[in-house]
Amino acid sequence: xxxxxxxxxxxxxxxxxxxxxxxxxxxxxxxxxxxxxxxxxxxxxxxxxxxxxxxxxxxxxxxxxxxxxxxxxxxxxxxxxxxxxxxxxxxxxxxxxxxxxxxxxxxxxxxxxxxxxxxxxxxxxxxxxxxxxxxxxxxxxxxxxxxxxxxxxxxxxxxxxxxxxxxxxxxxxxxxxxxxxxxxxxxxxxxxxxxxxxxxxxxxxxxxxxxxxxxxxxxxxxxxxxxxxxxxxxxxxxxxxxxxxxxxxxxxxxxxxxxxxxxxxxxxxxxxxxxx
Numbered sequence: 001x002x003x004x005x006x007x008x009x010x011x012x013x014x015x016x017x018x019x020x021x022x023x024x025x026x027x028x029x030x031x032x033x034x035x036x037x038x039x040x041x042x043x044x045x046x047x048x049x050x051x052x053x054x055x056x057x058x059x060x061x062x063x064x065x066x067x068x069x070x071x072x073x074x075x076x077x078x079x080x081x082x083x084x085x086x087x088x089x090x091x092x093x094x095x096x097x098x099x100x101x102x103x104x105x106x107x108x109x110x111x112x113x114x115x116x117x118x119x120x121x122x123x124x125x126x127x128x129x130x131x132x133x134x135x136x137x138x139x140x141x142x143x144x145x146x147x148x149x150x151x152x153x154x155x156x157x158x159x160x161x162x163x164x165x166x167x168x169x170x171x172x173x174x175x176x177x178x179x180x181x182x183x184x185x186x187x188x189x190x191x192x193x194x195x196x197x198x199x200x201x202x203x204x205x206x207x208x209x210x211x212x213x214x215x216x217x218x219x220x221x222x223x224x225x226x227x228x229x230x231x232x233x234x235x236x237x238x239x240x241x242x243x244x245x246x247x248x249x250x251x252x253x254x255x256x257x258x259x260x261x262x263x264x265x266x267x268x269x270x271x272x273x274x275x276x
Contacts, residue, residue: 004030036060047059070117089122114158139162147249188221228242
């Protein structure tokens, strides 16, 4: 897909981070934006930014974890705007907790948003996308859908699951007009870590240390990530790695699939955190 003029693009999690940056970039390319987020305040900010660019957009409050809410959202989109051309499943959250200390309610909460939110989106919008002559599904996984880190078992699980779902979907739709793309950002400067849910047994010292580590390891801005995603879509890429850190980690995991955690010192990281 080379051009986006008048393409109807649905973006979930458009109130901040990569979702907002994608909305701004696609707006500059004359796309029609259908934006959704569960945080209406942030979503209003995104809409205000677009209006300053003299771009109007359709905005909807949405809980992606609810299939019924997603179904109702799709119904509204069809009724108000017709069929869409691009679906971007971007909404996501994270959880700071060791599995041994955590509770399954938090795990389910995260999986319902990060994994089932994307599955829900594909399910309700796929019939519309298949009617387009040139459509695309973009699922935001993560470098942590390729490699695992301690303290993020739920997040890893959701992103690994989303990667597998996306790859299966690619194959099932290979003879259709719908290109399917998985995106794997490395460290991107967004508010996802600051807004993370923290396990009840995670100390404040551990949380602070994790946030400092995340901030130190975020090399890519949301704006740059959005530009890279759009370039990948224009080239019909089926897999987009964002940031040199993600690209290097991907290579390391491919070369040392059984020992990358030792090479990267991830097991030592567990020991440090448990002492806090």
